[in-house]
Amino acid sequence: MPTPVPHGDIDYGELARLGLTPHDIIDFSANSNPFGPHPAVLAAIRAAVTAPVLRHYPDRDCLALRQAIAAAEAIDPALILPTNGANELIQLVALAFIKPGSRHLILSPTFGEYARAVQVMGGQVLPYFASPPDYQHDVEQIAALIRRYRPETIWLCNPNNPTGQYLSLATLNELRALAQTEALWVVDESYQYFSAFEESLGRHWVATGGETNLVVLRSLTKEHGLAGLRLGFAIAAPERIERLRVAQPAWSVNSLAQVAGVTALQPAVRAEQRRNITQLLAHAADLWRDLADAGFKLLPTTTSYALIQTGQAALTRQKLLQHRLLVRDGTSFGLPEYVRIAAQRPEQNRRLVAAMKEMEVGSKKWSNS
Numbered sequence: 287m288p289t290p291v292p293h294g295d296i297d298y299g300e301l302a303r304l305g306l307t308p309h310d311i312i313d314f315s316a317n318s319n320p321f322g323p324h325p326a327v328l329a330a331i332r333a334a335v336t337a338p339v340l341r342h343y344p345d346r347d348c349l350a351l352r353q354a355i356a357a358a359e360a361i362d363p364a365l366i367l368p369t370n371g372a373n374e375l376i377q378l379v380a381l382a383f384i385k386p387g388s389r390h391l392i393l394s395p396t397f398g399e400y401a402r403a404v405q406v407m408g409g410q411v412l413p414y415f416a417s418p419p420d421y422q423h424d425v426e427q428i429a430a431l432i433r434r435y436r437p438e439t440i441w442l443c444n445p446n447n448p449t450g451q452y453l454s455l456a457t458l459n460e461l462r463a464l465a466q467t468e469a470l471w472v473v474d475e476s477y478q479y480f481s482a483f484e485e486s487l488g489r490h491w492v493a494t495g496g497e498t499n500l501v502v503l504r505s506l507t508k509e510h511g512l513a514g515l516r517l518g519f520a521i522a523a524p525e526r527i528e529r530l531r532v533a534q535p536a537w538s539v540n541s542l543a544q545v546a547g548v549t550a551l552q553p554a555v556r557a558e559q560r561r562n563i564t565q566l567l568a569h570a571a572d573l574w575r576d577l578a579d580a581g582f583k584l585l586p587t588t589t590s591y592a593l594i595q596t597g598q599a600a601l602t603r604q605k606l607l608q609h610r611l612l613v614r615d616g617t618s619f620g621l622p623e624y625v626r627i628a629a630q631r632p633e634q635n636r637r638l639v640a641a642m643k644e645m646e647v648g649s650k651k652w653s654n655s
Contacts, residue, residue, distance in 0.1 A: 287406075288401070288402045288405040288406055290402075291398035291399050291402050291618060292398070292615070292617075292618040293618075296308050296311070296313060296315075296316075296612065304607070306610070310610055311607070311610045311611065311612050312610065312611050312612065312630060312634045312637065312638070313612045313630075314611060314612060314613045314614075314627045314628050314629075314630060314634075314638060315612045315613055315614040315626070315628065316513065316614075316628060317447065317477060317480060317508060317589075317590070317591045317628045318507070318508050318511055318513050318628070319508065319509055319510060319511040319559065319562065319563065319566070320511075320566065320628075320629075320630045320631055320634075321511065321559075321562040321565075321566070321631075322511040323510055323511045323512055323546070323550070324510065324549075324550065324555045324558060324559060326549055326552070326554075326555050327510065327512070327546050327549045327550050327555065330545050330546060330548075330549040331542050331545060331546050333545075334541065334542055334545040335542070339541055340541065342541070343537050344537050344539060344540050344541040344544060345541075345544065346536050346537050348368040348539050348544055350544065350548050351368050351539070351544045351547045351548055352366050352368060354547065354548045354551040354552075355368065355519055355547070355551060357551070358551045358556065359486075359521070361521065364524045364527065365521055365522060365523065365524065365527065366519055366520065366521060366527070367519060367520040367522075367527045367530050367531055367534070368517070368518070368519045368539050368544070368547070369517075369518045369519060369520065369534065369538060369539065370516045370517070370518070370538045370539055370540075370543075371505065371507060371516035371517060371518045372474065372476045372503045372504065372505040372507075372518035373399055373516075373518075374516070374518070374534075374538065375503050375518050375519075375520050375530070376399050376400060376403050376474075376503065377399075377403050377406075378520075378530045378533045378534055379403070379439075379472055379501055379503075379530065380403035380404060380406065380407045380409070381407065381533040382526075382529040382530050382532070382533045383438070383439060383470055383501075383529070384403075384404055384407040384408075384409045384438070384439065385407070385408070385409070385438075386407065386408030386409070387408060387409070387410065388408075388409050388410065388437075388438045388439075389409070389410050389412055389435055389436070389437045389438060390404045390409050390410065390411055390412065390437050390438060390439045390440075390441065391411075391412045391414060391428075391431060391432060391435065391437040391439070391440045391441065391469075392404070392411055392412075392414070392441040393414065393416070393423055393428065393440070393441065393442045393443070393446070394414060394415045394416065394619075394620065395415060395416065395421055395448065395449065395619040395620050395621055396441070396443045396446055396447060396448075396619070397443055397447050397474070398618055398619070400441045400443075400472075400474075404439075404441075409438075409439075412431065412435050412437055414428070414431055415620060416449075420449075420585055420586055421449050421451075421585065421593075421621070422449070422451055422586070423446075423451060423453065425453075425457060425460060425461045425464065426464065428461060428465070429461055429464035429465045429466075432465040432466075432467050432469065433465060433466060433467070436467065436469070437467075437469050438469055438470065439469055439470045439471075439472055440465075440467070440469050440470070440471050440472065441472045441474070442458075442471070442472070442473050442474065443473075443474040443476070443477075444458070444473055444474065444475060444478075444487065445477045445478070445480065445481045445483075445588055445589050447474075447476075447477060447591075448591070448593055448614070448616060448619050448621070448624075448626040449585060449586075449587065449593060450481075450585070450586070450587025450588055450589040450591055450592055450593075451586070451587070451588065452481050452483050452588040452589070454483065454485065455485045455487055455490055458487055468499060469499065470499050470500070470501065471499060471500045471501070472501050472503065473487050473500065473501070473502050473503065474502075474503040475487065475502055475503065475504050476503060476504060476505035476508055476518070477505075477508065477589055477591075478504070479508075479509045479560070479563050480508070480509075480563065480566075480567075480589045480590045480591070481588045481589045482567060482588055483588060486502070487502065498523040498525065498526065500522060500523070500526075501520055501521075501522040501526055501530070502520065502521040502522065503518065503520060504518055504519050504520070504521065505517070505518045506518060506519070506547050506550060506551075509559060509563065510546075510550040510559060512543075512546055512547075512550070515540070515542060515543040515546055516543060517539065517543045517546065517547050563590075566590050566629060567589075567590055569590075569629050569630070569631065569632050569635060570589075570590040570591075570592075570629035572632065572635065573627070573629045573635040573638075573639070574587075574592060576635070576636075576639045577594060577627075577639060577642070580639060580642065580643050582594050582595065582596070582642070583595040585624070590628060590629045591626055591627060591628040591629065592626070592627060593616060593621065593624040593625070593626050594624060594625055594626075594627055595623050595624050596623065596624070596625055596642075597623055598622070598623070599615045599616045599617050599621070599622050599623060599624055599625050600615050600617060600622070602615075602625050603615045603625060605645050606638075606641060606642070606645075609641040609645075611637065611638055611641055613625040613626065613627050613638075614626035614627070614628075
């Protein structure tokens with residue numbers, strides 16, 4: 287049986303043992319909008335915290351939320367299924383489409399929940415791990431693996447977590463053509479708006495071709511700083527959506543998450559959050575430059591998060607946490623020499639750079655301590 291996947295973000299038990307609270311640290315470990323929810327979203331949540339609202343079960347069909355997503359994505363509501371975060375959707379895909387003994391290709395290094403979901407359902411994960419030094423995907427190599435093993439599903443995070451690599455729509459179409467497969471493509475676009483590129487493979491394939499062998503995973507919690515509420519959605523052909531809906535527990539998306547999602551998707555709110563993300567990408571570029579100037583190796587990224595080589599990721603995380611700075615240990619991605627850092631506000635980024643310089647992270651002296 288697969289074991290639970292380690293994640294970034296706050297370990298509340300660990301902080302309690304250290305005598306800290308979440309408010310005492312700066313969290314560079316979670317890929318989420320550091321500007322937080324829009325004030326209109328917070329106001330909508332507060333207004334919804336009433337006895338009449340909370341006394342009733344949530345709308346199990348998420349009608350208002352589906353319509354808001356459909357308007358924002360310019361697609362038919364029949365192609366959408368709201369979920370309790372993108373992680374629930376990963377589990378639903380496995381429940382709906384994976385059979386014991388079947389073979390599945392996961393483009394790694396990447397988010398560990400894909401492999402765990404496949405293995406829980408008795409599926410076999412095919413061996414693939416992008417090559418160093420940059421761990422960038424090789425399209426021709428992937429296509430050759432697909433043609434050789436004929437997997438039933440192909441899992442791709444785009445932009446990828448943790449590398450930040452983005453495969454363009456043209457590259458993905460090239461991969462599809464080379465692969466020559468009828469496999470189900472599972473494309474996780476949770477970090478789409480944390481990249482300088484905003485092409486949506488899902489919206490393109492579904493809207494232009496009516497593709498049936500595609501499920502796109504999207505997140506609303508990361509872009510809008512709503513991780514505590516858990517909110518995501520699928521984009522897929524109606525028959526795929528129906529199979530996912532059957533696998534989904536009733537009332538999966540709570541009432542407050544639905545209210546938050548509807549408000550977050552209003553045009554004015556989205557426009558302001560996009561401006562915040564644009565600022566975040568600029569802050570990230572400054573952070574990458576400062577770390578590189580300090581002598582650290584960063585892997586190429588298109589996003590507001592990046593992998594930084596420090597020699598011993600677990601030790602780096604431990605040392606930085608003593609400075610009340612939390613980064614993501616890359617060991618669970620199969621990258622034990624790297625930490626993943628998600629850029630924050632400029633003053634917080636400067637504090638991280640100063641701490642890493644002070645600790646001589648990545649130096650031979652420090653790594654062997």
